[in-house]
Amino acid sequence: MKKTYLTVFGTLAVLTLLTVGVSYLHLNRAGAITVALLVAGIKVSLIAAFFMHLKFEKKVIHGIFYTALFFVLILLFLIFPDIGLSQ
Amino acid sequence: MQTEHLESHPETFIRKWIFSLDHKTIGLQYMFTSLIFLLFGFSLVLLMRWQLAYPGSALPLIGYYLPDSIAAGGVMHPAGYNALGAMHGTIMIFLGVVPLGVGAFGNYFLPLQIGAKDMAFPRINMTSYWVYFIGGVLMLASFFVPGGAAQSGWTSYVPLSILSPGQTMWLLAMTFLITSSLLGSINFIVTTLNLRAPGLTWSRLPLFVWAQFVTALLLLFAFPVLQAGAILQLLDRIAKTSFFIPSGLIVGGAPVEYAGGGSALLWQHLFWFLAHPEVYVLLLPAMGIVAEILANGTRKPIFGYKEIAGSFCFIGVLSFMVWAHHMFVSGMKTSLSYLFMTTTMIISVPSVAIITCFLLSLKGASIQFKLPMLFALAFLPMFGIGGLTGLPLGFTPTDVYLHDTYYVIGHFHYVVVTGSLIALMGGIYYWFPKMFGRKMNEFWGKIHFWTTIVFMNGIFFPMFIQGLAGVQRRLYDPTVQAHNLVVQPTNVLMTYSAILLMIAQIPFIVNFFVSIFKGEKTEDNPWQATTLEWACPSPPLPHKNFEKIPTVYKGPYEYNVPGEAKDFSPQHLP
Structure with missing residues (x-):
C-alpha cells in the first residue's frame, strides 16, 4: 500500500514538473488551456482515487x-457563456 | 454506535443539556434557537414597515433606544434601513426557517421515524449545532461593529457588497452557517442510508424522511459553491483581490483601488446556484410535515405516495438547473435565458403534482379538524398562491416588468411564510406531545392559527398589488416616487397587519412554554398515528429512543385498512 501511495505521489510530482515545463513552450491560449486541464484532470483523478480512497469505496x-x-x-x-466568453 | 456507553451512566448538566450528543436534545436546541431568531428577524421587519408606512417619522416606543447606526434620533436613516433589510432576509432564511425545518425537526424526528437510536455521527451532530450557534452570534454581533451590519441584501450582490461596510462579518458568519449545514447534511444522509430499522425499505419510508433526505443532498451539493464564493468575496474585501470586481469600475466619480478583471456576474451565478436549491431546502421539510399531518388527519393513506417521493427527488435534481431565472435582467446571455425559462416551467410540474396528491388525499376523507390539521390544510391554498405567482417571474417577458418589485417579495413570502412557516408551526403542534409528553392547548392554538393566517395575508397580499403598480423593493422611502403614492395606503394596512401578526404570536409563545410544564399529559400515540416515532415513549428514551429497535412490517400510512379493528395500523405491528 505504501508503495502505491509513493508511486502516486511521484506521478503527481512529475505532472507538476510537466506543467512548469510546458509553460516554457509558450503555447497559444487554446493549447495552454488544453494541456493545463488535461494535467489537472489526471492529477485530480489520482488524488480522488488513491489519496481519498474512492477506488476502495462502495x-x-x-x-x-x-x-x-x-x-x-x-x-x-x-x-461558461457568461464568464468564459465575455473576456 | 458511539453513544451506547452513555445509556447507563448518569450525565452531568453540561453533557445533558449544553454539549449533548443526543439527537433529541440537539433538535430541541435547534428549535429554541431558531424560534428566537425567527422572532428577532420578524422584529427587524416591524421597524422597516413603520418607515414604509410613515416615512421619516420617529419610530414609536423604541425609536430612541435604537443604535445611531440604524435610527439616529429615533428616525430610521437609509443605511439603517438597508442593514435591517439585509439582516432580516439572512436571519429568517439561514438562522430561522432552515434550522427549524432541518436542524430541529430533521434532527429530532428523522432518527425516530427510521427506528434508529441516534444519528450516525452524534459528535458531528453536536458540532453542527455549535458551529451554527457561533455563526448566529457573529451575525448578531455585526450590528455592533463600526459601520454596522451588512447592507447589501441577503443576496450580497457585488461590487456593492465588496465596497459597503459590514459585509466582512456577514461573510464570516455565513462561512460558519454553511459549515454547520454541511456537517448536518452528511449526518442525515449516512443515517438514512445505514440506520433504518429492519424491514424499513425505501418504499416504506415516511414522506418526511424522503423530504429530509433529498434536502440533505441539496445542502451537500449546493452549499460548497456559496462557501467558495463567500471566501472569494472575503478575499476581495480583505486581500484586495479582484475575483468579482470588473475592470474600470468607478464609484462616486473615482476609480476603485482594485486591479479589476473580475466578473460581477460570476457572483450572481455562484450565489443563485446555492440559493435556488435553498428555496427547496426551505420548502421540502415543510411538505414532508404536511404529508404526515394530512395522512393522520384524513385517516387515509396519502394519495400517490410514490409520485410524491418521486417528485421530491425530481425537484432535487432539477433545482440545480433553474438558478439563473433570478438573473433574467442581469445582462446575462439571452440564449441562457431560454434554457432557464424552460427548466423553470418544468420544475413547476413536480410541485403541482405534490399539491395535487395532497388535495386528492382529502377526497372522500372524514377529516378531523385537529390543530395540526388546520395548519396543514392552510398550507395548500397559501403555497398554491405562492407557487402560481412565481410563474410570471419565470417568463422573461413578464419578469422584465415584475423584477425587483414588491410582486417578487409577495411571491416568495407566500412560499416561505404562509407555506413553509405555517407547515412548520403545524409540525410543532403535531409533534409537541412526542417531544414533551404533553399537549399544547387547543383553544389558544386555534386563536393563534386564525389570527396568524389573517394577518399574514394582510401583509403579503397587498405586495402583489404594489408590485403590479410598479413599487420597487428595497426602497427606503416609497413616497419619493409619484407612481407609488397611489398604493401608499396599502403600506399602512401592511404595517398594522405586521404589528398584529407579532401580537398574534403571543398566545403561541405562552402556550408553548406553559404546555411544556403544565400541558395536558398525553399517551405515547395521542394522534393514533402509524409511523415509528409514535412507537416509542413520549418523550423518547435518552440515547436509545426505543425499548427495543422496532421491526417494520408495512408502509407508513396504513389508515382504515379493510378488515382491521382499529382505523390505523402502525408500521411496527405485524
Missing part, C-alpha cells in the same frame, strides 16, 4: 461523488 459513495461531479459540470457548462 458503489453508493461513487454515486454521491458522481452526482456532485454532475452538478459541478452543470454549473461550469452553464456559466
